[in-house]
Amino acid sequence: MSVPTPHISAAKGDFAKTVLMPGDPLRAKFIAENFLENARLVNNVRGIGGYTGTYKGKEVSVMASGMGMPSMGIYSYELFHFYDVDHIIRVGTAGAIHPDLKLRDVVAGMAACTNSSFVKQYNLPGDYAPIASYRMLRAAEEAAKEKGVDLVVGNLYSSDTFYDDQTDVIPRWQKMGVLAIEMEAAALYMNAARAGKEALAICTVSDIPLTGEGCSSEERQNSFTQMMEIALETAIRL
Ligand code: HPA
Secondary structure (H helix, E strand, O other): OOOOOOOOOOOOOOOOOEEEEOOOHHHHHHHHHHHOEEEEEEEOHHHOOEEEEEEOOEEEEEEOOOOOHHHHHHHHHHHHHHOOOOEEEEEEEEEEOOOOOOOOOEEEEEEEEEOOOHHHHHOOOOOOOOEOOHHHHHHHHHHHHHHOOOOEEEEEEEOOOOOOOOOOHHHHHHOOOOOEEEOOHHHHHHHHHHHOOEEEEEEEEEEEOOOOEEOOHHHHHHHHHHHHHHHHHHHOOO
């Protein structure tokens, strides 16, 4: 398929080799306006604003993934396959599963478990383990260290449901040492693997589902800034 795609109206070459993907389109706009220089709008199909600008002189793009694996699946596929994007960094929020995690902690998904059937398209003769790019993970760890942020690295759980009929889902993943629940990383990692490209998901802990705790909007903003700085400093190391 050529560009534009069914979901992205940008021209070839409009995206940088590295794209940051928050879930929320308004977050993408905020990142473009507050963290990038000379950001220009390159897509606005369905209100999914895509922006390309520079960070410390390096070209970086930002575009929302939307919520959930089908949405992340579409946008990351089109970026990797039709816009020649090489690296995608998800910058999202997650609910803590691991008891040691606190609100506003920043976690990087070394891998992502999932209840999604996304993997079935590959018809593999066993269970697949979606993993992050080791190179990107190392770059993120280095960037976090430089910022004095304690980046927590481990397993994420990418869920197809935000409202799940089963009430014991989180304790069961907790027993396996999983850090946090979100809804996109596994699809991103699988698309990257299949495309021969690289991806990493970084999330700030916005809530603790087991206790019902959540961040205020101000707390969310501060931890979001830390995560963005780590993501951008990762981008310039690639
Ligand atoms: N569940 C799923 N996705 C999330 C959550 C959650 O509790 N918090 C942030 N993203």
